[in-house]
Amino acid sequence: MHHLFSYGTLQLPDVQAATFGRRLTGRPDAIVGFRSELLTITDPLVIERSGSERHPILVRGNSSDVIEGTTFTIDDTDLVAADEYEVDDYTRIEVPLRSGGVGWVYVFAGEHGSVRDQPTS
Numbered sequence: 001m002h003h004l005f006s007y008g009t010l011q012l013p014d015v016q017a018a019t020f021g022r023r024l025t026g027r028p029d030a031i032v033g034f035r036s037e038l039l040t041i042t043d044p045l046v047i048e049r050s051g052s053e054r055h056p057i058l059v060r061g062n063s064s065d066v067i068e069g070t071t072f073t074i075d076d077t078d079l080v081a082a083d084e085y086e087v088d089d090y091t092r093i094e095v096p097l098r099s100g101g102v103g104w105v106y107v108f109a110g111e112h113g114s115v116r117d118q119p120t121s
Helices: 013-020 044-050 076-085
Strands: 002-006 026-032 034-040 054-060 066-074 090-096 102-108
Touching: 002 026, 002 076, 013 044, 013 076, 026 090, 026 102, 034 066, 034 102, 054 102, 066 076, 076 102
Parallel strands: 002 102
Antiparallel strands: 002 066, 026 066, 034 054, 090 102
16 A cells, blocks of 8 residues: 655545546545646646646755655555556655645656656555
8 A cells, every 4th residue: 555645736635536436545645745737737637627727846955845645545556546547657665644644746847857667556
């Protein structure tokens, strides 16, 4: 099992249904040290699922920056589905969660390189 932190469209019930085939159960959470900017998405499937071409994207900030969101507990299949949903401008990294432990989050790929081939278990 994995923890996936979402601060954007993966929190939307319609996006979850289209991406995972169901609505996910999550809990409010946050990560520290990142700030949010907006990215224009061009992938028509992502725009259709989310209803928007403008999506938030995380970039490294400082220790006073906090991003609120939701942490979901998902399995390997869900993690692959999330990777497929996120466009190439995003990459998945592990970060400390305010609630404790670590979780995956999608951040701006330009700052981190590609980690899409990270092991899922």
